[in-house]
Amino acid sequence: MRGQALRQCHKLLAAANKEALLPCQTRSATSTAGLEAIQPTTLTGSLSRDTHDTQRSLSHRSASTSAASTPEEIAKFSSLANEWWDPKGPFAPLQSMAPVRMLFIRRAVCQCLGLPEHSVRPFEGKKVLDVGCGGGFLSESLARLGADVTGIDLSKESIGAAKAHAAADPGLKSSIQYRHCSAEEVLHEGKAFDAVIASEVVEHVSDPAGFCSILSKLSKDGAAVVLSTLSRTARSYAAAILFAEMISGMIPRGTHDWEKFLTPEDLVLLMEGTQLSLQQIAGMSLDLQSRQWQLSQDLDVNYIACFQKQAPPEAPHSRK
Amino acid sequence: MVGAALAQALRSNPWTSELRLVLLDRQGQPEAGRSWQGPPELRVSTVTPASVALLQQAQVWTDLQPPRSAGFNRMQVWDWAGSGYIQYSASEVGLQHMGYVVENSMIQGALLKQLLQPGNTAKLMFKESVSQMTLPPYSQSGLNGQSGNALASLQLESGRQVRARLVVGADGAQSHMRSLACLRTSGWAYGQHGVVATVRTDVPHSTAWQRFLPRGPLALLPVRDGLSSVVWTTSPRHARELTSASPLAFALAVNQALSGGATPARNPLLAGVRGPGQGSERPFHAPPQVVESVGPSPRSFPLHLRHAGRYVRPRFALVGDAAHAVHPLAGQGVNLGFGDVGALVSTLAHAVEAGRDIGELTLLEEMYERPRQRANVSMMAALDALKRVFVPQTGLLATARGLGLDALNAFPLAKNRVMMYAMGE
Ligand SMILES: Cc1cc2nc3c(=O)[nH]c(=O)nc-3n(C[C@H](O)[C@H](O)[C@H](O)COP(=O)(O)OP(=O)(O)OC[C@H]3O[C@@H](n4cnc5c(N)ncnc54)[C@H](O)[C@@H]3O)c2cc1C
Numbered sequence: 199m200r201g202q203a204l205r206q207c208h209k210l211l212a213a214a215n216k217e218a219l220l221p222c223q224t225r226s227a228t229s230t231a232g233l234e235a236i237q238p239t240t241l242t243g244s245l246s247r248d249t250h251d252t253q254r255s256l257s258h259r260s261a262s263t264s265a266a267s268t269p270e271e272i273a274k275f276s277s278l279a280n281e282w283w284d285p286k287g288p289f290a291p292l293q294s295m296a297p298v299r300m301l302f303i304r305r306a307v308c309q310c311l312g313l314p315e316h317s318v319r320p321f322e323g324k325k326v327l328d329v330g331c332g333g334g335f336l337s338e339s340l341a342r343l344g345a346d347v348t349g350i351d352l353s354k355e356s357i358g359a360a361k362a363h364a365a366a367d368p369g370l371k372s373s374i375q376y377r378h379c380s381a382e383e384v385l386h387e388g389k390a391f392d393a394v395i396a397s398e399v400v401e402h403v404s405d406p407a408g409f410c411s412i413l414s415k416l417s418k419d420g421a422a423v424v425l426s427t428l429s430r431t432a433r434s435y436a437a438a439i440l441f442a443e444m445i446s447g448m449i450p451r452g453t454h455d456w457e458k459f460l461t462p463e464d465l466v467l468l469m470e471g472t473q474l475s476l477q478q479i480a481g482m483s484l485d486l487q488s489r490q491w492q493l494s495q496d497l498d499v500n501y502i503a504c505f506q507k508q509a510p511p512e513a514p515h516s517r518k
Numbered sequence: 519m520v521g522a523a524l525a526q527a528l529r530s531n532p533w534t535s536e537l538r539l540v541l542l543d544r545q546g547q548p549e550a551g552r553s554w555q556g557p558p559e560l561r562v563s564t565v566t567p568a569s570v571a572l573l574q575q576a577q578v579w580t581d582l583q584p585p586r587s588a589g590f591n592r593m594q595v596w597d598w599a600g601s602g603y604i605q606y607s608a609s610e611v612g613l614q615h616m617g618y619v620v621e622n623s624m625i626q627g628a629l630l631k632q633l634l635q636p637g638n639t640a641k642l643m644f645k646e647s648v649s650q651m652t653l654p655p656y657s658q659s660g661l662n663g664q665s666g667n668a669l670a671s672l673q674l675e676s677g678r679q680v681r682a683r684l685v686v687g688a689d690g691a692q693s694h695m696r697s698l699a700c701l702r703t704s705g706w707a708y709g710q711h712g713v714v715a716t717v718r719t720d721v722p723h724s725t726a727w728q729r730f731l732p733r734g735p736l737a738l739l740p741v742r743d744g745l746s747s748v749v750w751t752t753s754p755r756h757a758r759e760l761t762s763a764s765p766l767a768f769a770l771a772v773n774q775a776l777s778g779g780a781t782p783a784r785n786p787l788l789a790g791v792r793g794p795g796q797g798s799e800r801p802f803h804a805p806p807q808v809v810e811s812v813g814p815s816p817r818s819f820p821l822h823l824r825h826a827g828r829y830v831r832p833r834f835a836l837v838g839d840a841a842h843a844v845h846p847l848a849g850q851g852v853n854l855g856f857g858d859v860g861a862l863v864s865t866l867a868h869a870v871e872a873g874r875d876i877g878e879l880t881l882l883e884e885m886y887e888r889p890r891q892r893a894n895v896s897m898m899a900a901l902d903a904l905k906r907v908f909v910p911q912t913g914l915l916a917t918a919r920g921l922g923l924d925a926l927n928a929f930p931l932a933k934n935r936v937m938m939y940a941m942g943e
Contacts, residue, residue, distance in 0.1 A: 318870055366667045368669075
């Protein structure tokens with residue numbers, strides 16, 4: 199049963215990857231290690247806890263419908279909220295990754311929604327939800343691409359920082375609405391969006407499957423759902439935790455809990471109970487020479503994926 | 519010139535064409551698309567193929583190409599002591615021209631003509647300048663009160679106020695914007711002046727001649743209508759003499775400088791060395807004779823090397839001579855400025871595509887300042903070294919210098935590398 203699900207998952211990843219990375223003409227020097235290289239060994243080989251974790255992820259915990267981050271997680275971010283936009287501060291790595299994420303989001307969302315990719319403001323008139331918006335790195339960029347943005351975060355302090363930052367730019371003020379609330383709350387208001395973005399959130403929530411199902415329900419039919427996160431591999435363990443958190447102090451210590459990281463396979467499996475199907479996926483790698491992040495085919499550490507909300511089964515299964 | 523080029527290049531790039539631009543200059547409005555009858559302007563630029571590409575992208579090259587300017591397909595450099603010479607030709611690198619000599623006012627006029635086209639939303643303000651500027655602080659941390667990404671706010675002389683996401687200082691070597699932004703420069707005066715003049719030669723030519731004289735280099739460049747432009751670096755006193763000389767006396771002085779001294783012979787030390795290819799096999803060409811100076815009388819300018827330690831701040835960037843004023847040798851002044859323009863336009867195009875703030879410090883540092891400082895500093899160092907090499911020397915050093923030129927001439931590979939450099943590749 200589980201083996202079958204995994205096989206299907208690999209097929210999906212490979213198919214999505216073909217579509218996604220071949221026409222990708224970003225400035226990436228794509229590595230040859232493509233998704234074809236993701237063998238089942240990646241799932242079990244990195245660390246022995248993998249199997250256990252995948253099971254954990256798969257068990258749609260019904261007891262708690264709350265997919266919210268734990269209070270400790272929220273507190274971690276709140277304590278640093280003042281520093282969100284400091285280019286030399288603790289969120290600098292996140293900030294430096296935002297542009298390459300935006301290039302992926304621009305392309306993937308345009309393709310999902312059939313929008314003109316080469317337009318300066320392709321998201322004009324589209325409603326976009328930024329779940330876990332933090333200080334607003336992505337919300338501001340989404341607004342500059344024309345979107346009508348709702349940015350939500352469970353940290354009140356982060357929302358305060360995001361509001362203050364956007365308020366200084368008259369071009370942003372009217373197009374972003376920041377709210378201190380959870381995704382569930384937005385769902386209960388009956389809202390639906392053309393695109394839902396959850397960047398670096400799924401690894402912080404207590405119930406990833408429940409969280410994904412909420413993302414699915416928050417999107418209109420045909421809408422795009424973009425998630426970015428850190429993979430659970432030996433390399434990400436070394437890279438994200440040892441290197442970034444402890445050695446270089448790049449990311450505030452305690453920001454990440456490696457056991458909560460999801461491999462791309464985990465993510466696809468999580469979406470099984472939702473109407474979301476994978477469209478494209480890319481890795482993000484730091485080019486050491488230019489010190490710029492680039493999209494790549496290396497999904498071992500940072501990756502970003504775009505899913506599309508399929509219409510209910512009775513409607514034709516179409517992709518715009 | 520560089521500021522207008524930036525504006526027009528931004529208009530022509532599909533990503534940046536919708537940015538709202540305001541241009542201001544303290545001078546009155548120059549003539550747009552100026553006619554090219556009459557004697558050429560004194561101030562000219564040697565435009566490299568790389569700069570031509572930028573001017574093409576900015577859709578102004580058709581208004582600047584010959585016969586409105588003059589192309590040159592050969593360059594000959596030699597010195598007073600006669601110990602060697604070096605020759606470059608465009609055909610060595612498979613090009614028709616190594617560069618073009620264009621009047622500065624022609625470039626300005628062509629850019630202005632495009633900027634004034636109906637439908638162009640760039641707002642132009644002449645006889646206007648900035649009296650005060652408030653930029654956001656370097657650090658963006660802190661929630662309280664005014665946020666770090668407030669727009670730049672400018673108070674103009676006329677009393678008007680402008681707010682902007684990005685302010686660009688393109689106001690030349692004596693940049694006022696640079697001091698308003700508190701960006702410091704380092705550098706020195708060369709203790710030399712540049713004398714510029716337009717002259718008529720006995721025969722028209724298409725070579726950039728450059729001779730290193732005891733007091734500094736003299737360049738004779740073809741300009742339109744078969745005339746030539748002289749750019750002569752010399753002592754302030756000699757510059758004064760030259761600018762007050764009669765047209766005939768000026769011509770005599772140029773001829774003496776170009777044809778006096780020793781005729782370069784092949785360096786005896788190199789007799790046994792034979793480089794592959796043509797090398798020094800090419801004969802030395804005698805430069806044409808100058809008949810008289812024409813048009814406006816020669817003018818002189820003091821020369822400085824000046825470089826800003828930083829080109830950017832949050833919501834602020836310097837381009838052109840405001841960031842780096844160099845010795846006019848090898849004609850790189852405006853080309854470095856056009857290089858800045860190319861880099862800044864692609865930086866802003868990336869910002870628009872990725873939804874970034876165009877005035878963000880990290881963006882400007884990583885994509886504009888870092889690569890441009892690297893390029894400009896190495897070019898400035900090369901120009902300065904070249905200039906120092908040719909400061910008057912005698913005996914052994916002079917021979918070594920001649921050997922350098924001659925050896926370079928004999929080895930096409932090394933020589934081409936130097937040429938590609940001079941051509942802004
Ligand atoms: C003698 C001499 C010979 C040269 N020969 C060559 C050559 O052969 N080839 C070459 O490539 N380069 C040459 N150069 C260098 C070249 O002229 C400069 O690199 C070029 O002009 C720089 O362009 P820019 O737009 O940065 O500055 P500028 O051309 O100096 O333009 C600055 C503009 O800013 C305006 N401005 C200044 N202050 C203010 C203010 N406070 N408020 C508002 N507006 C202001 C001015 O009116 C002007 O329009 C030479 C320079 C000299 C001195």
